[in-house]
Amino acid sequence: MSTSVSSAPPPAPTDPSPPVKSRPPAGPRSGRARAWATRAPLLPALIFLIAVTQLPFVATLFISLFDWNSLNPDARSFSGLSNYGSVFTDADLRDSVFTTMLLTATVVIASVVLGLLLALLLDREFRGRGFVRTLLITPFLLVPVSAALLWKHVLYNPEYGLLNGGWAWFTGLFGVENPSQPDWISDMPLLAVEASLVWQWTPFMMLILLAGLQSRPIDMMEAARLDGANAWQMFAFLTLPHLRRYLELGVLLGSIYIVQNFDAVFTITAGGLGTANLPYTIYQTFYQAHEYGLASAAGVVVVIGTIVIATFALRVVSSLFSEEARRA
Numbered sequence: 001m002s003t004s005v006s007s008a009p010p011p012a013p014t015d016p017s018p019p020v021k022s023r024p025p026a027g028p029r030s031g032r033a034r035a036w037a038t039r040a041p042l043l044p045a046l047i048f049l050i051a052v053t054q055l056p057f058v059a060t061l062f063i064s065l066f067d068w069n070s071l072n073p074d075a076r077s078f079s080g081l082s083n084y085g086s087v088f089t090d091a092d093l094r095d096s097v098f099t100t101m102l103l104t105a106t107v108v109i110a111s112v113v114l115g116l117l118l119a120l121l122l123d124r125e126f127r128g129r130g131f132v133r134t135l136l137i138t139p140f141l142l143v144p145v146s147a148a149l150l151w152k153h154v155l156y157n158p159e160y161g162l163l164n165g166g167w168a169w170f171t172g173l174f175g176v177e178n179p180s181q182p183d184w185i186s187d188m189p190l191l192a193v194e195a196s197l198v199w200q201w202t203p204f205m206m207l208i209l210l211a212g213l214q215s216r217p218i219d220m221m222e223a224a225r226l227d228g229a230n231a232w233q234m235f236a237f238l239t240l241p242h243l244r245r246y247l248e249l250g251v252l253l254g255s256i257y258i259v260q261n262f263d264a265v266f267t268i269t270a271g272g273l274g275t276a277n278l279p280y281t282i283y284q285t286f287y288q289a290h291e292y293g294l295a296s297a298a299g300v301v302v303v304i305g306t307i308v309i310a311t312f313a314l315r316v317v318s319s320l321f322s323e324e325a326r327r328a
Helices: 028-062 082-087 091-123 129-141 142-153 161-170 189-213 218-226 231-244 242-261 263-269 278-288 290-328
Strands: none
Touching: 028 278, 028 290, 082 091, 082 218, 082 290, 091 129, 091 189, 091 242, 129 189, 142 161, 142 189, 142 263, 189 242, 189 263, 218 231, 231 242, 263 278, 278 290
8 A cells, every 4th residue: 555645835935024015206295395394494594695685785776776965865866877877987987997907907917826836836845834834824814904004004104114124224235325215105006005915815826726736636747747748848738727727716706806805995095096996986985975876886886797707706616616526
């Protein structure tokens, strides 16, 4: 007698974990709620920014459309765009625009050239480099009014200034006693203002260009050196093209500040001797001539010009970030 044993297949293993329920797709309302939840912490800062910057600008824009002299407030009347016409046709305002352009171009170009030379120096290894870098950055950390006062009294003063003291010492080496002491502010007023601004803004340009120098691809520089390129060829064909974006950024940011500079002109020359730039002329028009409408129109012109320059600066910054992201 034979028996056959039939073996049943083993039961399938059961998964102890509960079934996962698929979430329904998020609707547009939940997406908007999450977006507002992430933006909500920024709303107080945005409201503060609007209250501090945009509302005064709107008020200035409104005042610029009126013929408004504070000495005769009852004669205030709507003048439309006539104040803007005066900004571009008035001789004093036109001269201040030219002075602003000359001052900005001179200071920015000189600061960029000197900043590039100092950045090339600090890009090398030498003893005490950190200390030298700290000393070179110090002028940029000073309050603008303090820097202008320093140049006016410590350097430019015709009686006890360091420039005249150094000039007397230098001429004394050649046997000249009691040399003439030039009055630097009276003899060269615009150059006196430009020198103080160049001294203060050269460290800013140096920092930007030094960051560009230290971001150069090392392998490319080593390959060029092995191929026999000398120092000038490496600078002209590798370093300078690499610094193009950084140079543009320094020029644009420096121009934004120098166009609006008021401290140096007010402190050193008080706007006299042909040094009155557009911000100082606006100050004179508003606080001394009491022409609120004309001063507001000139201020709007300065703001629009600054916005145009700032737009180019933001584009340069975004291009720098995109290049760094591509390299990473």
